Amino acid sequence: MTTTRLAHAVVLGASMAGTLAAHVLARHAETVTVVERDELPEEARHRKGVPQGRHAHLLWSNGARLIEDLLPGTTDRLLAAGARRLGFPEDLVTLTGQGWQHRFPATQFALLASRPLLDLTVRQEALTRRNITVLQRTEAVDLTGDAGRVTGVVVRDIDSGRRTALEADLVIDATGRGSRLKQWLAALGVPALEEDVVDAGVAYATRFFQAPPGATTRFPAVNIAADDNVREPGRFGVVYPIEGGRWIVTLSCTRGARLPSTEEEFLPFARDLRHPVIADLLRDAEPLTPLYGSRSAANRRLYPERLDRWPDGLLVLGDSLTAFNPIYGHGMSSAARCAVTLDRELGQGAPSGPGDGHRIQKAIGAAVDDPWILAASKDIDYVNCRVDATDPRLVGVDTEQRLRFADAITAASIRVPEASEIVTDVMSLNAPQSELGSNRFLLAMRTGERRPELTAPPFSAEELAVVGLDASVLTPAAAGSAAAGPAPVG
Ligand SMILES: Cc1cc2nc3c(=O)[nH]c(=O)nc-3n(C[C@H](O)[C@H](O)[C@H](O)COP(=O)(O)OP(=O)(O)OC[C@H]3O[C@@H](n4cnc5c(N)ncnc54)[C@H](O)[C@@H]3O)c2cc1C
Known part of the structure; x- marks a missing residue:
């Protein structure tokens, strides 16, 4: 049970990882703001921010069960809309x-x-809590704070170009493979994150x-x-x-x-x-x-847990943290594993002291370790695979x-x-x-x-x-x- 609550949490990105994270956060924060660059369609329609949505997607039972636990009835709604089990x-x-x-x-x-149907079905349930506000056609452009603590995010309205600073006691980056987290952290003076890449060129x-x-x-x-x-x-x-x-x-x-x-x-x-x-x-x-x-299919993993000090008030999950060769079908289940881990960790109390965010980030990293090693250790043996990794299980x-x-x-x-x-x-x-x-x-x-x-x-x-x-x-x-x-x- 949550003993303390966050006042305001901001989630960047409203695809699978951001949507599930926002749903979980709504239990642990007074208010949650979701910042999404796209307009979110009311029907199962492709959108620019999820280009992979035009390709085959399979949601493994682990992810399906975790999502069902978070959002009861999701499987039935998907099946009623024509999904196949x-x-x-x-x-x-x-x-x-x-x-x-x-x-x-x-x-x-x-x-x-189809990916648009999966997203719509999850999103329609996940973002309905009254304490969640979704800012559509709004883009995150920078983090505010310093190397010790992130205090919010600067967002830009796509239509007017107007920039606004949103204060938050927790910011979650779920902006996917194109995340600019590394640049944002560098601007705050955070040492460079270690990263492993295993790219079979899929x-x-x-x-x-x-x-x-x-x-x-x-x-x-x-x-x-x-x-x-x-x-x-x-x-x-x-x-x-x-x-x-x-x-x-x-x-x-x-x-x-x-x-x-x-x-x-x-x-x-x-x-x-x-x-x-x-x-x-x-x-x-x-x-x-x-x-x-x-062509967005490299295995890529960031290691925030390896930094001596991770800024409080910031977490990263989903593809922004670890992206896999999609051929194994593990990305959405990993997004669900991140959300469930976040829920469990926040359930022990809102992050308030120095190092709390680092602890939660480590737990999220552990939740995606299995899909990471399954995909990376398979892809590394393809001819022409480009490897820039230090994971001792790979090299x-x-x-x-x-x-x-x-x-x-x-x-x-x-x-x-x-x-x-x-x-x-x-x-x-x-x-x-x-x-x-x-x-x-x-x-x-x-x-x-x-x-x-x-x-x-x-x-x-x-x-x-x-x-x-x-x-x-x-x-x-x-x-x-x-x-x-x-x-x-x-
Ligand atoms: C070709 C392909 C096929 C795949 N097939 C499968 C599969 O079969 N099974 C499976 O489980 N997974 C699959 N995946 C992986 C899956 O798509 C992702 O793991 C999943 O979408 C979770 O990603 P995410 O939510 O972290 O990021 P994304 O889905 O990339 O979403 C990022 C979101 O952030 C928004 N955004 C980006 N930048 C900003 C910004 N600056 N400000 C505000 N918003 C921003 C975007 O508009 C988007 O909504 C596949 C991936 C690819 C590339």
Whole structure:
């Protein structure tokens, strides 16, 4: 229970991290002001400040549960609006670097919807508390205070250009990958933050399609992952069923591969993946949008916790703090983990004394450590990956040994039910990454019953009928080889 309350808290950014943080803060502060550069749409519409919103988004069960706890009824509202709840691994047909995954009974789930629908559904509930004010078309331009304490923020009205100083006893930066926090801190005289970057050069190309009738409710998601063993740039593709009877199809690659840059190149790229099933599915599907691209996919982590002194009155969370290669689908769940951590820490009392903010910031850093290491330790082994990192779990380790272990994990996860369950728990962020080194997992890998290797995508006859595909068009998979770690799905 909160014993003391903040007078005024300001949240910068009203995407997933800022919205959830503002909702939590409303319990611990007299008033909360949210500062957002965009106008926030009243319907599920794309907006400029969330450019990634045009690409495939999956909300893992860990994030979905945390959001449901904060905002009861969110899942039902999403499902009522057409979002899809997929059981994992059952409702996913996926080709990993080690071959096709058996569709074992679901042990976890993910919610699939367009990003604008996910944002709208969360925002409509999260920002309704009476003590929250949202300043739209307003941009944060600077922090006020000094290296010891942030006392507020200078904001600029986008339309009039007028600048105003907002005083606050807590400012939270949730402005995403484009955050100017490092410059703001430098202006206050705070020593430079340490930063790790693991950048596999991932790029996304996405189009929306009208799915065949029934395909968004009675057909699984499809994922084709890269074959990391060949030491070539990775190439990936996903088909996700979303609201409106649509498929969102995202194709992606790592640095060195060429992504489609025109609509004409979309299907050929999909056909050239390690299995052509995505192109087969799209052959007669009606495209609803042009091709959208994105190159904002590096893993990047700031370490405020490593500073000797962090300014009181300031916290950073969401993508501003740690951004991941989106292929793993961990960003929104991490935003939820940040918000829940903030709630827990503020529940012990409002930060009032020197060092309180540092303590909370450390806890937030710990909450995003698992998704960080899952993504960064996988991406670091892609050819052409640019690494500027000091995390000892990433640099200075035996790469061959890591790759061998990762291969063994994937091989077991796709064919051994007990191993699959543990990997699914870890990938959905419901179990710590350390579970992959546990005796339980090692035992499952060694002694679990290994199912036979699958030679083609494991669709049922009924599923093939839904999309009008004959089993013979499903060309047997290219020989699956080693993938370093669990298959990306985001
Ligand atoms: C291509 C792609 C695909 C992704 N797919 C997935 C997925 O499948 N699953 C998943 O969980 N995550 C995914 N992510 C990650 C996910 O989008 C983010 O982790 C999530 O949006 C949380 O980010 P955020 O709220 O911290 O920042 P953002 O979503 O980047 O939002 C920042 C907000 O701050 C506002 N803003 C920026 N600067 C200012 C300023 N100076 N003043 C005021 N407002 C400002 C912006 O307008 C915006 O509203 C994906 C990301 C990308 C790039």
